[in-house]
Amino acid sequence: MGCKQSKDNKWAYSNQTLARNGQVKPVAEVRGMARQSEGSIDAQTIEEYLELEKKIAFAEQTSPALLLQQKRDQKAHLEERLKLQKRNYEALQEQTAKEKRDVEELDVPETKRLFLEQGVELDKQRSKEMKEYLDAVNKEEIAKAELENLEEQFSAIDTDILGLEDESKQLQSLYSRQDELLGRIFGGDY
Secondary structure (H helix, E strand, O other): OOOOOOOOOOOOOOOOEOOOOOEEEEHHHHHHHHHHHOOOOOOHHHHHHHHHHHHHHHHOOOOHHHHHHHHHHHHHHHHHHHHHHHHHHHHHHHHHHHHHHHHHHHOHHHHHHHHHOOOOHHHHHHHHHHHHHHHHHHHHHHHHHHHHHHHHHHHHHHHHHHHHHHHHHHHHHHHHHHHHHHHHHOOOOO
16 A cells, blocks of 8 residues: 555566557567657658748748639629629610610601600700710710720639639648658658
8 A cells, every 4th residue: 555656567667568469578679669650751851841841931922822712702702893884884785775766766757847846946955865875875885994894804813813723732732742741750640
């Protein structure tokens, strides 16, 4: 009893250890197995690891994964703007066509007679309709230019995304290679 260590424990002071299967093995043999499972470290592995670290550090400077996510978010936002701008452009095209029809109707003899009967001056009405038509054409041209600009931005973002995806894949490949080397160095315990 008490705090003394049992003298029955022959393993505490001997040069032997109990293996997993219950067999007694010399401590030196068990330590040798531990070294084998630790992995292999040689100069080439260390050089390869250091070179890999440099490549990873260089690739991480641009943060391709973060930039890629930002570009994907921009693309999604731009897609919505493109849809809205296309609808706006189509509505303005319809408005321009309507205004053009209004101007053309003033040249129809029946329309001329109707205006004269109502006492409306044809020149004033023609001027008003022509102004509305030109305003509609102007708005349509501006909307078309904005739509083309958005389409160019969308195309540029697509190109950027493709480049960033390649950079991200390369960085992931470097990380995988790093994991392989660390696994080899530390015997799979990494």
